[in-house]
Amino acid sequence: MASTILRRPWERLLAYIVLGITGFVMVFPFIYMFLSSLKPSAEVVQVPPTLWPSEVRWSNYLEVLSIVPLGTQLINTIIVTVLVVLGWVLTSVLAGYAFARLEFPGREWLFGAYLATLMVPFAVLIVPMYRLMLVFGWVDRLEALIIPWLFTAYGTFLLRQFFMSVPRDLEDAALIDGASHWGILFRIFLPLAWPAIATLATFAFLYAWNSFLWPLIIISSPARKVVTQGLVDLQALYAARVDLIMAGSTLAVLPTLIVFLFAQRYFIEGIATSGLAGR
Amino acid sequence: MNYVIRLFGFEPIPWLTSPEWGLISVIMVFSWKTIGYNMVIFLAGLQGVPPQLYEAASLDGASRWQQFLFITVPMLSPTTFFVLVTTLINCLQVFDVPVALGLTRSNTIGPADSMLTIVPLLWREAFIGGRMGYASALAWLLFVIILLLTLIQFRLSRRWVHYE
Numbered sequence: 001m002a003s004t005i006l007r008r009p010w011e012r013l014l015a016y017i018v019l020g021i022t023g024f025v026m027v028f029p030f031i032y033m034f035l036s037s038l039k040p041s042a043e044v045v046q047v048p049p050t051l052w053p054s055e056v057r058w059s060n061y062l063e064v065l066s067i068v069p070l071g072t073q074l075i076n077t078i079i080v081t082v083l084v085v086l087g088w089v090l091t092s093v094l095a096g097y098a099f100a101r102l103e104f105p106g107r108e109w110l111f112g113a114y115l116a117t118l119m120v121p122f123a124v125l126i127v128p129m130y131r132l133m134l135v136f137g138w139v140d141r142l143e144a145l146i147i148p149w150l151f152t153a154y155g156t157f158l159l160r161q162f163f164m165s166v167p168r169d170l171e172d173a174a175l176i177d178g179a180s181h182w183g184i185l186f187r188i189f190l191p192l193a194w195p196a197i198a199t200l201a202t203f204a205f206l207y208a209w210n211s212f213l214w215p216l217i218i219i220s221s222p223a224r225k226v227v228t229q230g231l232v233d234l235q236a237l238y239a240a241r242v243d244l245i246m247a248g249s250t251l252a253v254l255p256t257l258i259v260f261l262f263a264q265r266y267f268i269e270g271i272a273t274s275g276l277a278g279r
Numbered sequence: 280m281n282y283v284i285r286l287f288g289f290e291p292i293p294w295l296t297s298p299e300w301g302l303i304s305v306i307m308v309f310s311w312k313t314i315g316y317n318m319v320i321f322l323a324g325l326q327g328v329p330p331q332l333y334e335a336a337s338l339d340g341a342s343r344w345q346q347f348l349f350i351t352v353p354m355l356s357p358t359t360f361f362v363l364v365t366t367l368i369n370c371l372q373v374f375d376v377p378v379a380l381g382l383t384r385s386n387t388i389g390p391a392d393s394m395l396t397i398v399p400l401l402w403r404e405a406f407i408g409g410r411m412g413y414a415s416a417l418a419w420l421l422f423v424i425i426l427l428l429t430l431i432q433f434r435l436s437r438r439w440v441h442y443e
Binding site: 116162195203 | 322326354402
């Protein structure tokens, strides 16, 4: 699809104004959060509110870290997130390919059974999963946050849909040239389904990074908690110290921000190049 | 939102405090939450449509609208099918939105339980009411309903989903 280029100057100006306002509305809460994290505690809740801190207090950050081990919790969250993202992508690619292209007896039934796991709400799973974790000895351990979440029927279904729409001619040509299933998967399917895989990885990241209910149930030691729990603990312990809560929240979004700044080029390139005609 | 409604000279709407509007608020918030995900999935699907198809179509004199109707829509049908199936499942299992918007001190979900959907009911019976048997039966019932609806969707998909 050809993208529309704005030629007239006033159109361009209008676009910049609209995009600028939208961008500001999106970013402002984060800027305000960061600036508030540097204020003395009385100033944060002061009416009328100030934007710029009257006195810059980096010590808020040290104080937060002395209350809740956010550093350790961030590392826990990063470990869990990286492994869950890898697990989602790896298992979904392989299973999606199998369900889309490999012929084997009972394939449709197996796919149906896999899809049926989506149909059970999490509220139903809490008790049985807790008991299972007890059996495995994973209660209050990071394994409980990682291993049950490496597999996803959602991702498998998504990639199956994308793989099934890959033209069979491409594969037949590769098969005649003597390519194996691995060769076909890596040389043909992965490049063609790349946008879907990037989407899946992004969803996996959001899902793992923001998960809260399951960690709350299964993890109780402060040093093994994830960052969402750490922030809730901070809020419960120091509800009146909004400056500290802001500092903790800033620390919690920092890794996501860094990852996004590095990855943003690829996201935008991915969207931009696919729009161009004549590959 | 009520500010905008007042600007146009209408009465403000009691979004969360009246039984008539409770469910509508849940629908609006849940839609807002789901649209973003599905939009990204459609975006990924759009990137898989070969640009040659559009070139060929415009050479044949197809309008923008015809290109959308006869290339984009059929080429996206596997994506549309995925979105339909997963969104239906997610909707029938909606939990966090009604609980976050409507949970009251007396454990009703919304005024006069107006925001009560299946999973919040299940959760309330099991973990507040202690009626595990009732909740389990409800969970099975929900599972069977979702399974049947999904099965029907798969059957119907043979008629309108084009792979390749």
